[in-house]
Amino acid sequence: MENTEQTRSITGSMQSPRSPSSQPYFSVSVTDPVKLGNGVQSYISYRVITKTNFPEYQGPEKIVIRRYSDFVWLRDRLFEKYKGVFIPPLPEKSAVEKFRFSAEFIEMRRAALDIFVNRIALHPELQQSEDLRTFLQADEETMERFRFQETGIFKKKPADLMQMFRDVQSKVSDAVLGKEKPVEETTPEYEKLKHYVFELENHLTEAQKHAYRLVKRHRELGQSLLDFGKAVKLLGACEGEPTGRAFSDLGTKSELLSIKLQKEAQRVLMNFEEPLKDYVRYVQSIKATIAERGTAFRQHCELAETTKLKEINLDKLMLTRSEKVGEAEIEYRVIKAESEEATQRFERIVKRMNEEIVRFQEQKTEEMGVAFHQFAKGQARLANGIGDAWRALLPKLEAASSV
Secondary structure (H helix, E strand, O other), rough: OOOOOEEOOOOOOOOOOOOOOOOOEEEEEEEEEEOOOOHHHEEEEEEEEEEOOOOOOOOOOOEEEEHHHHHHHHHHHHHOOOOOOOOOOOOOOOHHHHHHHHHHHHHHHHHHHHHHHHHHHHOOHHHOOOOHHHHHOOOOHHHHHHHOOOOHHHHHHHHHOOOOOOOOHHHHHHHHHHOOOOOOOOHHHHHHHHHHHHHHHHHHHHHHHHHHHHHHHHHHHHHHHHHHHHHHHHHHHOOOHHHHOOOOOHHHHHHHHHHHHHHHHHHHHHHHHHHHHHHHHHHHHHHHHHHHHHHHHHHHHHHHHHHHHHHHHHHHHHHHOOOOHHHHHHHHHHHHHHHHHHHHHHHHHHHHHHHHHHHHHHHHHHHHHHHHHHHHHHHHHHHHHHHHHHHHHHHHHHHOOOO
């Protein structure tokens, strides 16, 4: 990514960091991927450049070195702390060695990481995160230390995680067998949100699948034209003039068009297929937030029910003047406080998600609009270039065929 002096403000406009204007700006660039290490220990590092006039940052520009696992740390920390916020998605981590360090894969990942961190930087809540400041400013040694101090689920050992998954499977099985009826939120607004998200995922996945096929078709056609061009040139070498010259020109033109198709395939990959794939990942991130909302709702309901039972028990003890009244009263106050906290937590998630879905839809409309416009413009440019190339060749071929 080209590094310029122009920086995106938190309102989305462009301005220079040296501008005398007091308008706040905050921009992050992920650049210069470099392979480090050998064998299974090898990884890609990136220069992360932050430009901002936010007072909590150390000066107008800061450059740090980060690796993919640092971005994962940031995503996980934000997901744990900002319940209800749609945390931007990360690109997948390729497990296939031959693809992991290919130039194409490295560039696609760099671009996706740049989008990831800038979405956070432009988010009204996430940009205030202490973890974001750590990610953008800490030296490598400090960053590595933070990576090994995760909290909550991210600190659990594999054995602990397996037990969690077994517990979830057990609950699901109980629900299926009728042993346990899951508590689910059933408001019309929530059902509408879930329907929208699941439908959107299906449509985006289908569009991305066909975009992939389009890239593949461009590449295959480009390779076929290249092979055809070489064959026609060899054929022309066996012919006399002017047929031989016409065949040679046809071969040269085919090779040039092959280059055009390969370039357009790369543009479609980066500017069309990748944005679609990115939004598939985004929707999956939203689904994770929906799951968190479901957990918060169940906790809210369970604690509310437990509070009622504790209150009934306390009333009975008070009527019988039992000596256990004091203990029961303490238990009731504790569980009531926990219930109120769970209710507030759930309501906070609902409020955040209502705001987030509006932001997401506006952002999606803008970014998908750009992607589709770039795609259509590229296809028109390619079609015109191919048409012009073949039309320019027609007089020579006609002259050769009339001899």
